[in-house]
Amino acid sequence: MSSYMTAEQAAIELGISRATLYAYVSRGLIASAPSPHGRHNRYDAAEVRRLARRKADGKRAGKVAQKVLDWGVPVLESSITLIADGKLFYRGEDAIALARQASLEEVAALLWQCAPRRVLQAPEAPIAAAQWSAWLKIWSGHTPLERALVLLPAAAAQMPRIWAQGRDAQIDTAAMLMRLLAAALVSTAPSNEPLHRQLGEAWGVRSRAQTDLLRAALVLCADHELNASTFTVRCITSTGTHLFGAATGGLAALAGPRHGGETTRVAALFDEAARADDLHRYLADRLAPDELGAAVPLSGFGHPL
Numbered sequence: 001m002s003s004y005m006t007a008e009q010a011a012i013e014l015g016i017s018r019a020t021l022y023a024y025v026s027r028g029l030i031a032s033a034p035s036p037h038g039r040h041n042r043y044d045a046a047e048v049r050r051l052a053r054r055k056a057d058g059k060r061a062g063k064v065a066q067k068v069l070d071w072g073v074p075v076l077e078s079s080i081t082l083i084a085d086g087k088l089f090y091r092g093e094d095a096i097a098l099a100r101q102a103s104l105e106e107v108a109a110l111l112w113q114c115a116p117r118r119v120l121q122a123p124e125a126p127i128a129a130a131q132w133s134a135w136l137k138i139w140s141g142h143t144p145l146e147r148a149l150v151l152l153p154a155a156a157a158q159m160p161r162i163w164a165q166g167r168d169a170q171i172d173t174a175a176m177l178m179r180l181l182a183a184a185l186v187s188t189a190p191s192n193e194p195l196h197r198q199l200g201e202a203w204g205v206r207s208r209a210q211t212d213l214l215r216a217a218l219v220l221c222a223d224h225e226l227n228a229s230t231f232t233v234r235c236i237t238s239t240g241t242h243l244f245g246a247a248t249g250g251l252a253a254l255a256g257p258r259h260g261g262e263t264t265r266v267a268a269l270f271d272e273a274a275r276a277d278d279l280h281r282y283l284a285d286r287l288a289p290d291e292l293g294a295a296v297p298l299s300g301f302g303h304p305l
Helices: 008-012 018-026 044-072 095-099 104-112 115-121 129-138 145-154 167-186 195-202 208-220 228-237 243-252 260-273 279-287
Strands: 033-036 041-044 081-082 088-091
Touching: 008 041, 008 044, 018 041, 033 095, 041 044, 041 088, 044 081, 088 095, 088 104, 095 104, 104 115, 104 167, 104 195, 104 208, 115 145, 115 167, 129 145, 145 167, 167 195, 195 208, 195 243, 260 279
Parallel strands: none
Antiparallel strands: 033 041, 081 088
16 A cells, blocks of 8 residues: 555545645645656655544544434533443442442542541632521522522632632632532532531431431432533533633523423422322323323333433
């Protein structure tokens, strides 16, 4: 096989016109050299084939990316989470094993690659208790997600170190964000107590077994790959903005009825089913085709993944 191609051969290999080939040469994508047998240039065959492979890979990646945006299929490599052989790992640690005893704060320290005490002993947000209490009172009648969408930006405005880029400052900000988000969601004062205990207290979870289940659930959801809200957070964070802004953007994405908003419909489904005299009849009615003959899926079921 010749190590050089003619302009016509190179253009065919790349699937482009000869004019585009010359533009590639002028941009330095392909090198050309005079042919010893005439006045026409020749092109390095290996370079041409390498560029052709890159173009093909780009097209395939574009198709995959389109599916990502449609259905949330993760395609980005990450050092945070690995799913292999039916197991989930955080930074190389078995997530199931962590869920048996670790708190969310301890797993956050693992993901952020810092000592657990850095998360547990991070300074409190510089917001007066009276001011936070007043904010909660104003927004007490709204849903937890609505409160968080309002209170996180308000809290960010009170924090002078919000734009600090140093690693210690970032960890402090992340820990503050966890506490303030939990406080906004359950409408309480920010606390250094582990989040599973804060949520358990707010939701009336009393038994040790139930509290442990809540803790385990939080650990197993510590990284949520590339669903719409997590993908949004990572995109916003890549711009260099502060964590509070990125988290607020993720919460806005989560609020949509095709994402986190679906949980409201699932809760309504459970409530209706619990009140039904005949559960089988209730489900049959819910699953019956509509007037046009289309199936009506149950909330929380039928996702493409």
